[in-house]
Amino acid sequence: MKDVADNTMKAPGASDPNRRDFLLLATGAAGAVAVGGIAWPLISQMNPDASTVAAGAPVEVDLAPIGEGKAITLKWRGKPIFVRHRTAQEIADAKKDDTAALPDRQADAARVRAFDGKAQEQWIVVYGNCTHLGCVPIGFSGEYNGWYCPCHGSHYDNSGRIRKGPAPRNLDIPEFAFLSASKIRIG
Amino acid sequence: MGEHHSTYVPKTGIERWVDARLPIVRLMHDSAVSYPVPRNLNYFWTFGGILMMMLVSQIITGIVLVMHYTPHVDYAFQSVEHIMRDVNYGWLMRYAHANGASMFFVAVYIHIFRGMYYGSYKAPRELLWILGVVIFLLMMATAFMGYVLPWGQMSFWGATVITNLFSAIPVVGESIVTWLWGGYSVDNPTLNRFFSLHYLLPFMIFGVVILHVWALHHVGQNNPSGVEVKNYAKDTVPFTPFATVKDLFAMVCFLMVFAWFVFFHPNFLGHADNYIPADPLKTPAHIVPEWYFLPFYGILRAVPDKLGGVLAMFASIALLAFLPWLDTSKVKSGAYRPAFKIFFWVFVVVCLFLGYAGSQPTDKAVLTLGGRVVLDMVGFGQILTVYYFAHFLVILPLLGLFEKPLALPASIADSVLASTGHGHPVGAHASPEK
Numbered sequence: 001m002k003d004v005a006d007n008t009m010k011a012p013g014a015s016d017p018n019r020r021d022f023l024l025l026a027t028g029a030a031g032a033v034a035v036g037g038i039a040w041p042l043i044s045q046m047n048p049d050a051s052t053v054a055a056g057a058p059v060e061v062d063l064a065p066i067g068e069g070k071a072i073t074l075k076w077r078g079k080p081i082f083v084r085h086r087t088a089q090e091i092a093d094a095k096k097d098d099t100a101a102l103p104d105r106q107a108d109a110a111r112v113r114a115f116d117g118k119a120q121e122q123w124i125v126v127y128g129n130c131t132h133l134g135c136v137p138i139g140f141s142g143e144y145n146g147w148y149c150p151c152h153g154s155h156y157d158n159s160g161r162i163r164k165g166p167a168p169r170n171l172d173i174p175e176f177a178f179l180s181a182s183k184i185r186i187g
Numbered sequence: 188m189g190e191h192h193s194t195y196v197p198k199t200g201i202e203r204w205v206d207a208r209l210p211i212v213r214l215m216h217d218s219a220v221s222y223p224v225p226r227n228l229n230y231f232w233t234f235g236g237i238l239m240m241m242l243v244s245q246i247i248t249g250i251v252l253v254m255h256y257t258p259h260v261d262y263a264f265q266s267v268e269h270i271m272r273d274v275n276y277g278w279l280m281r282y283a284h285a286n287g288a289s290m291f292f293v294a295v296y297i298h299i300f301r302g303m304y305y306g307s308y309k310a311p312r313e314l315l316w317i318l319g320v321v322i323f324l325l326m327m328a329t330a331f332m333g334y335v336l337p338w339g340q341m342s343f344w345g346a347t348v349i350t351n352l353f354s355a356i357p358v359v360g361e362s363i364v365t366w367l368w369g370g371y372s373v374d375n376p377t378l379n380r381f382f383s384l385h386y387l388l389p390f391m392i393f394g395v396v397i398l399h400v401w402a403l404h405h406v407g408q409n410n411p412s413g414v415e416v417k418n419y420a421k422d423t424v425p426f427t428p429f430a431t432v433k434d435l436f437a438m439v440c441f442l443m444v445f446a447w448f449v450f451f452h453p454n455f456l457g458h459a460d461n462y463i464p465a466d467p468l469k470t471p472a473h474i475v476p477e478w479y480f481l482p483f484y485g486i487l488r489a490v491p492d493k494l495g496g497v498l499a500m501f502a503s504i505a506l507l508a509f510l511p512w513l514d515t516s517k518v519k520s521g522a523y524r525p526a527f528k529i530f531f532w533v534f535v536v537v538c539l540f541l542g543y544a545g546s547q548p549t550d551k552a553v554l555t556l557g558g559r560v561v562l563d564m565v566g567f568g569q570i571l572t573v574y575y576f577a578h579f580l581v582i583l584p585l586l587g588l589f590e591k592p593l594a595l596p597a598s599i600a601d602s603v604l605a606s607t608g609h610g611h612p613v614g615a616h617a618s619p620e621k
Contacts, residue, residue, distance in 0.1 A: 043366075046380065052370045073468055078372030080468045128468070132493055134351040135344065135470040150472050151348065152488055153549035153565070168355075168493045 058187030060179065063123065071139050073128055076186055080128030080136050081174060082147070083184075086158055090145070091121050094159040097144075104170045108159045111170070115178035125184065126160040126171035137171075147171070194221045218404055223423035224430045225410035227603045231301040232408070233437030234294050236430075240438050241291040242396065246389050248284040249333075256336065258382035260375045263338035264464045282453040288330050289456045290445045292479035295323060303510070304531055306519030307409040313511040315402040318395055320508045325392045327480070327504075332385040334477060338378060339461030344474050346373045346381070352487075355497040372467060412602035413520030414595055422599035475546050482538050485545030486575065489568035499572065506579045513579050515587030523593040527586055534578045537571050544568040 048056075056077040063083065066072055071084035086094070094108040112121040128136050135151035142148030143164060144157035154165030161170040176186045195216040197203040206213055255274050257266040270277035299319070302308055308316035335346045350367050354360040369376030407416055416422045424430075448455065456478060460471040476484050486503050490496035506513070521528050547564045554562040596602035 046366050046369055046376075048365065048368075048370045049376065052374075052376065056371055075468060078370060078374045078467055129347075132351075133348040134354075135348065135474065136468060150470060150548075151344075151474050166488075166491050166493055166496060 056187070058185050060183060060185050062183055064182045068122070073136075073139075076174070081186065082124070082126050082128045082139065082160075082171075084124040084126075084139070084158070086122050086124060090158045093145070094157060094161075097157060097159075097161075100163075103162050104168070106161060106170055108161075111159050111161070111173060113176065113178060113184075115181055120178060120181070123184075124158065124160055125176050125186070126173055129172075130154055130167055131162065131169040131171065132165070132167035193217050218400075218426075219431070220425065220427040222404060222426040223407075223416070223419050224426050225408055225416060225422060225599050226424045226429075227410050227412060227599050228408065228430070228433075229411055230433075230437055231297065231305075232410075233434050234298040234301065235403075236434035237294045237438055237441050238291070238298060239396070240441075241287060241294055242389065242392060245284065245287050245291060246393075248280050248287060249386070249389065251280050252284055253386065258336070258379055260338060260378055260465070263336060263378060267337045279449070282449045286445065286448045286453060286456065288333065289448070289477070289479065290441070291326065292330070294441070295326065296479075299323070299507075300535060302409075303534075304521040305409055305411060306413055306514065306516075306521065308511045309514065309519050310511070311406045312402075312409060315399065315406060316511060317508050318399040318402055320504075322392055322395050322399060323507070324504065325388055325395065329385060329388040329392065330477065330479065332381040332388070334461075335378065335381045336385060337461060338465045340463045340465055340469075340471050341458045341461040341474065343373060343465035343467065344470055345476060346377060348474065350377075352497045352500075355494040357494070374467075409519065410599060411520060411522060412596055412599055413518060413523065414597075414599055414602065417598050418600070473548060478542065478546075481542035481545035483545075485541035485543075485568050486572045488545060488549060489565065489572040491565075499576075503572075503575060506576070510579070510583075514583045515585075516590065516592070517587070518592040518595065523595055524586075524590060525593065526590045530578065530582050530586065534575075537574050537578070541568065541571045541575065544571060 059074075059076055061074065061083065063085070066083060066085045068085050069087045069090075071082055073080045073082055075081070091108070098107045098109075109119065109121070112119050112123065113125075114120060130137050130149040130151065132149065132152055132154050135149050137147035137149040137154070137156060139147055142155040144155055146155070146157040146160065146163075148155055149165065149167065152166050154167035155163045156167075156171055157163050159170075160173070162168070174186050176184050178184050193213055193216075195206075195213040197206045197212070202212060205211070252270065255266065255270045255277060257263060267281070270281050272278075274280075302316065302319070331345070331349060335342045350364055350373065353367065354364045356363060365371070367377070368374065369380060458475070460474075463471075475481070483500050483503060487496045487500040490499045516524060516527065518524055521531055544564055544567050549563070549565050551564045552560040552562070553564060553567040554560075596605055
């Protein structure tokens, strides 16, 4: 390589080839940085824009209208969120299953939130998208009386835990907190 | 085989003037008129031309549709209905485009299986084959994004399921999905970028098709005997009129099938659910992709693990690129490989059944014994998936080592004339007096 450079690049009276090598490397490095600098905005423009982020601000949800044994679906950040008001029997079932064969082991107690130091275990709040490929599972169905995803057959229990099927995780829980015993803020 | 000599002779002064500056007429003449074609090609070799026709048809109808379509979540569905009801011949353009996609895949699957049967991927045609796999991948991406544009229920949920495939990637999966969506879910930014890419990709396909045809014309066409051309005068005929007219005839036959769908059963290959506007809060009870993705969808669903299923699905396509090295047999054409022939047809049937498995609900029973379900659709899909991979990874490599092929003809001319032994073309012995 060096011989070639010596033979072909040396102009009459030119200085030593090390200077040429340096210039070549420096130009190449500057070019690589420039290409990266141009590529980054082109890639980044595809990430969520400011208006999309702003539209995804936290929302407050009034729980009072949701009767025991009922559930609602609300839309936040373009995704469904299930809010389910569990009966005492359902809570007991979920707790009993803490020791069952759970693909994504998590105690029911870890899936509820507290208000005033008291666990609000009658309220289950989860994203309504199957953790497999994002379909919306159907409520109060499946083998565990929780949710059943019709797309690829995942069964969730009433705590939103995956029990059977291809989904890898329990239904995701959005960030939320109780503002009062009957009001939550999501996000 | 190599390049043949140019036989173009410019006749007029203008032609000579152009030829000396940009030999484009010479290029056309050498590749579509005087180009030597093996004389024994059967009708399966007409699908390359048919695919070219379908690509052009899709681009033309697509450009027309864009003149009336609105890529916005609030208007996309309406604008498609507007095309169907208000735009002059809009119904024709849309049905031709939607069914054209299906016909495109019909042709490409026949084209691929033809290549598999006759060993068209073997040396020196490996790159030609790999370019074909690249075109196939681009076609799948294009078709998927196009299906999202009407913003019906299947559009939305198809987009959700397919983009979520990438969330299976460890660590960076979720970030990639958010980046693909441009939001927290499939929404307007997603629709806009899919529209942009759906317009771009066909032209990329066109570019790779040019490379595909270039590679084809460099190495020469394979043929049903799998024997390379040895003597141009005896083994080949000029592209025009022989291949040109044969291709045109096949195209007309193919167009009749295409027209039958467009004019009599335009929604037969689609899903009724896609005439319901997209609803992010409700998934259709039974979501399935378009028919041409079903075998791969069948593989995805067969694996009970999310990442595993995604990997298996992509691997099932990627394997095709390695086919030239997985098939160890020196003999190209399946016509001279008695065992391969059987396994080839078993493989075709397995692919069809995989498509069937992908189209059915997962909990549907396939085999019941005394009222008990012995095999459900998931289990059925698993058996088929294992066979699909075994075909490439076990059967083809071993077959080349153990199979005893039949004697190959000495030349293409011999293979054509073999049945009579004295110079008459095949078919001449079916004399009317017998």
